[in-house]
Amino acid sequence: MTTADLTLYYAPRTRAFTALWLLEELGEDYVLESFDLSTGRHKQPDYLALNPMGKVPMVVDRGRAVPEIGAIAIYLADLYAEGGLAPGADDPKRPDYLRWIFFASAIIEPALGEKLFGWTPAPSSLAWGSFDEMVRVATDGVSQGDWLLGETFSAADILVGAGLRFGMMFGALPTDGPIADYVARCTSREAFKRALAIDEREGERFSPQASSEVEAGEDDGGNS
Numbered sequence: 001m002t003t004a005d006l007t008l009y010y011a012p013r014t015r016a017f018t019a020l021w022l023l024e025e026l027g028e029d030y031v032l033e034s035f036d037l038s039t040g041r042h043k044q045p046d047y048l049a050l051n052p053m054g055k056v057p058m059v060v061d062r063g064r065a066v067p068e069i070g071a072i073a074i075y076l077a078d079l080y081a082e083g084g085l086a087p088g089a090d091d092p093k094r095p096d097y098l099r100w101i102f103f104a105s106a107i108i109e110p111a112l113g114e115k116l117f118g119w120t121p122a123p124s125s126l127a128w129g130s131f132d133e134m135v136r137v138a139t140d141g142v143s144q145g146d147w148l149l150g151e152t153f154s155a156a157d158i159l160v161g162a163g164l165r166f167g168m169m170f171g172a173l174p175t176d177g178p179i180a181d182y183v184a185r186c187t188s189r190e191a192f193k194r195a196l197a198i199d200e201r202e203g204e205r206f207s208p209q210a211s212s213e214v215e216a217g218e219d220d221g222g223n224s
């Protein structure tokens with residue numbers, strides 16, 4: 001494993017894109033350890049010792065491993081508070097910020113799985129309620145202002161924006177309406193565009209053919 005101060009373990013065209021966008025928004029120096037998932041790098045013993053789930057993304061900061069996108073977002077946005085991506089611990093917006101960070105991993109992700117894989121929901125006994133409930137709450141959240149916390153962009157927008165974009169790309173969410181408008185605000189950010197260019201470059205490096213297939217089906221590149 002690398003000994004650099006801040007390293008992102010990354011695979012192009014995956015959910016790791018969310019962490020890349022976060023780092024581009026923060027503007028801190030980082031090392032990109034990029035690999036193709038087909039190499040199995042993320043299942044090697046040294047990687048599993050840091051992230052037993054064997055998934056990307058994972059950030060390693062001065063030897064401290066931080067897997068899971070929610071943990072990565074909270075950790076980095078607080079550590080680099082000058083990046084302005086997180087309300088402070090005592091800020092009145094902090095509870096809503098945390099609610100949306102967890103909403104991304106605990107509710108959007110499985111709710112999209114319900115929709116895309118045709119699971120039969122039992123809303124009161126499932127942690128994410130239902131796909132329809134997720135859409136109702138997300139639509140309300142993205143309709144309050146430009147961003148989830150109002151006029152201030154935060155790390156919560158990166159996680160929720162990436163999750164909703166993922167849902168749109170795979171046909172689970174409509175390509176117009178409040179959610180699509182919000183995703184368009186997210187993807188028009190300069191940091192998002194930089195991250196997408198990096199993702200496309202890395203994807204092309206490992207798998208040129210897959211890249212051209214993705215471009216044929218997507219206007220703005222595909223990440224899963």
Ligand SMILES: N[C@@H](CCC(=O)N[C@@H](CS)C(=O)NCC(=O)O)C(=O)O
Pocket residue numbers: 014015016037042054055056057067068069070105224
């Ligand atoms: N719970 C993880 C999920 C990350 C995830 O699903 N990563 C996928 C990439 S899309 C992965 O690493 N898949 C490879 C594998 O499981 O072998 C997070 O939120 O960070």
